[in-house]
Amino acid sequence: MIYFNNAATSYPKAPGVAESVAEALSSLPGHSNRTSLGNASKLKDCRTLLAELMQVSDKSNIAYMSNATHALNVALLGFKWQKGDFVLTTAAEHNSVSRPLYMLKKKGLIDYHMLNVDSSGRVRIEDWEAALDKYNPRLCVFTHASNVTGAVNDAEELTKSAKAHGATVLLDASQTMGFLPVFPEKWSIDMMAFTGHKYLLGSQGTGGLYVSPDINLDCVYTGGTGIRSDEDEMPTHMPLRLEAGTPNDHSFYGLQTALIWAAENPINPEDVLVNLRRLEKGIAPFVNLIKVEGARTPVMAFTLEGYSPEDMGDILSESYDIVCRTGLHCAPHIQPFLGVGSKGTVRLSASRFTTEDEIDKVIEAIEEIISE
Amino acid sequence: MSSFICEKTENCFSNAQTYSYTLPVKLDEKILFIFEEKGKLTLKKNFRRPFFFWVYNEIQVKGIIHDDRMKVSYLDGTVDKLKVEFELLLEEILGGTR
Numbered sequence: 442m443i444y445f446n447n448a449a450t451s452y453p454k455a456p457g458v459a460e461s462v463a464e465a466l467s468s469l470p471g472h473s474n475r476t477s478l479g480n481a482s483k484l485k486d487c488r489t490l491l492a493e494l495m496q497v498s499d500k501s502n503i504a505y506m507s508n509a510t511h512a513l514n515v516a517l518l519g520f521k522w523q524k525g526d527f528v529l530t531t532a533a534e535h536n537s538v539s540r541p542l543y544m545l546k547k548k549g550l551i552d553y554h555m556l557n558v559d560s561s562g563r564v565r566i567e568d569w570e571a572a573l574d575k576y577n578p579r580l581c582v583f584t585h586a587s588n589v590t591g592a593v594n595d596a597e598e599l600t601k602s603a604k605a606h607g608a609t610v611l612l613d614a615s616q617t618m619g620f621l622p623v624f625p626e627k628w629s630i631d632m633m634a635f636t637g638h639k640y641l642l643g644s645q646g647t648g649g650l651y652v653s654p655d656i657n658l659d660c661v662y663t664g665g666t667g668i669r670s671d672e673d674e675m676p677t678h679m680p681l682r683l684e685a686g687t688p689n690d691h692s693f694y695g696l697q698t699a700l701i702w703a704a705e706n707p708i709n710p711e712d713v714l715v716n717l718r719r720l721e722k723g724i725a726p727f728v729n730l731i732k733v734e735g736a737r738t739p740v741m742a743f744t745l746e747g748y749s750p751e752d753m754g755d756i757l758s759e760s761y762d763i764v765c766r767t768g769l770h771c772a773p774h775i776q777p778f779l780g781v782g783s784k785g786t787v788r789l790s791a792s793r794f795t796t797e798d799e800i801d802k803v804i805e806a807i808e809e810i811i812s813e
Numbered sequence: 814m815s816s817f818i819c820e821k822t823e824n825c826f827s828n829a830q831t832y833s834y835t836l837p838v839k840l841d842e843k844i845l846f847i848f849e850e851k852g853k854l855t856l857k858k859n860f861r862r863p864f865f866f867w868v869y870n871e872i873q874v875k876g877i878i879h880d881d882r883m884k885v886s887y888l889d890g891t892v893d894k895l896k897v898e899f900e901l902l903l904e905e906i907l908g909g910t911r
Contacts, residue, residue, distance in 0.1 A: 751824060752866075752875065755884065759877050760860040768825035785825060809859060 443763045443799045447639065448588050448616060448740045448770075448790035455642035455699035462644055462695035470690070487697035488680070494700065495633075496624045497651060504650045504680035505688055509615040510537035512634035512650035513582075515683055516611050517541040519658035520580060528553035529569075529578035529608070532774040533562045533587045533594075537634075538613055539774060542582070554578075558778050561733040562587035564594050566602070573606040581608045585623065586616040589770045589788060590779065591717075591740030592733045593621065597628040604629055609656065615639060616738050619703065620710055625651045632656060640738075640792070642703065643696030646689045652679060662686065713739045713793050716800050720789065723804030727811045731779050731786065739795070742770075742779070742786035745811065753787045753810075761806040765789050815900065816907055822884065830887040832896070838907060839881050840865070847906050848874075872899055 444452045492500035506512040518541060528542060532555050545551045556572050559565055564583060573581075581603040586593040600610045611632040614623045619640030625633040630653070637647030652658060660675045664685035669676050676682055717739045721730060728743040745753055754767035768785040769776060776785055789803065818835040838844070845865060848854045852869030856878070867874040872895055876883030887895050 755875060756857075756860065756864055759880075760857075760862040760864050771825075773825075806861070809861070810857075812859060 443761075443802055445763060445765045445789040445791060445795070445799075445803065447792040447795075448591075448738070448788065449766055450638045450645060451640060451642050451792055453794055454644065454695070455702040457698045457702060458642065458644060458695040461698040462691050465691040465694035487693045487700065490697060490700035490704070491649060493704075494618075495626070495651060497626050499654070501679045502652055502654060504652065504683035505693060506634070506648040506650050506683075507646055507689065508638070508648040509613060509634045509636040512636075512648050513537045513611070513613060514541050515650055515661050516632045516634060516652075516658065517545065517582070519661045519683075520609075521657070521659060522550045523579070526551045526579040527576050529556060529572050529576055529581045529603070530554070531556045531558055531564050531583045532778055533558045533564070533584055533589070533592075533772065534582070534774065535584065535588055535613065535615070536771045536773070537615075538582055538584070539772075555774055558587075558592075558775060560778060560780060561592040561731060562590035562775050562779060563592040563733075563735075564599060566595070566598060569599055570602055573602055573608065577606065578603075578608045580611060582611040582613065584613040584616065585621075586738045586740075587772070587775060588616050588740070589742050589772050589775050589786065590731045590733050591616075591738040591742075591790075593617065593736035593738060595736075596623070596630070600628050600630050616740070620708065620713070620738055621736075626653070632658075637692070637696040637699070640708075641696065641699055642792075643699040644692045646692040647696045650683065652683070654679075658683065660685070708793050710739075713791060713795070716795050716797065717741060717791050719797070720791070720800045720803060723800070724807045727807055728787075729781075731781070739791040740788060741790075742781075742788045744781050744786055745807075748810070749784050750787045751784065756810055757787075757803075757806060760810075761802070763803055763806055816904060817900075819900070828889040830889060830892040830896075832885050832887075834883050834885055834903070836881045836883070836907060839879050840876060840883060841879060844906060845878065847909070851902070869899070869902075870895065 488500045491503050528551050530553055542553050554576050585596050596612055603610050609631045612630045614633050614635045617623050618635040633651040635649055637643035638645040662685040663675050666681050728745045731742045750767040754765055757763040757765050766788045816837045820833050822831045822833045848867045852867055855866040857864040863878040865878055871888050873886040874883055
């Protein structure tokens, strides 16, 4: 099989991840969050590595989550909303942002505006500024990169504008962490959600939420923490405040291995994008590509005359053993801006492990499909 | 009891009415010939694994030729009536080929 669905989850994982998860599963469990003579220290090593990657000065500001959706829900549902609060978001958001916002609005807790994006799925800074002026939002939440087109937003610039308008900023870095630099502290981002199983090359079931020391979230989840069990309230300190319940130690042990490997083998995004551009150039004569200029992740989307995205996905997988993703990609609101129909797009997403040979095979397949 | 296994498949769309059918036989030329008699059959023999599309009574069917699986999509609002009819036809076609 040729795997082109890395924007959903990466494959293969970093070398050693599977072995680490297996090793953790077959080892005697430690006592999470407690100082013991066991092996509980592994998890903290992963947090340290994440902090180093994000250039976060205090690793305790990073709470472990099951995935980015979990992190975004903890941030959005735990935010201390006040009557009349307004949220500015964008049409490029994944449902992991859109659905919690919709639920909060339905409950009467907030109202929000979903900002239009350009035809590549990127936020225009002038539109952002105008919306900040118009809506005076208490919170801005936006994706660092579109999971449909790969277009990267200038998170630092958008944050700067939002902060100048007095808004709190929540960044969804699901599509960029591990591929591009993401520095929440340096960029003055208040909260940032990420996942461990995409470009960080860890296993599913891992992710996190960076929370600036200036933000005090209500606990969406409460429960066992292994410490301070004699108190009714959740511990007030981070990260434990947001980490109720038994953690997914095994998978975070795998993520730790992925982070160590990536630190030893730093990614050059340009190397991956060279492959993507080669793919784009190869299939451009045959498909309707969503054009993306400037900063991007190794993701591309297209439609094809005569075939629905779903048909195309079935053909690629069943006839050519090429795994891609079709449809709305859990980001339904972006579709009208891309000029595609209601059935969405075909998405191909590469990784640092994608080879030239694999790129050629996809080009050949698409050429063959349209040739009859 | 049906000679095939039918399972609903989900996709992005809440109104999708798509089902995966696993047949007791492979979709060979004999079956495709019957498909062609009853609806619009499109063969894509140049694909690495040759593919077919069959439209019958607004029902869209697709799959790999010589495979035992096919995907069937019913238009929203028609599934209750058309699925029963289609499965009766499918049973008849399969019965005639064994």
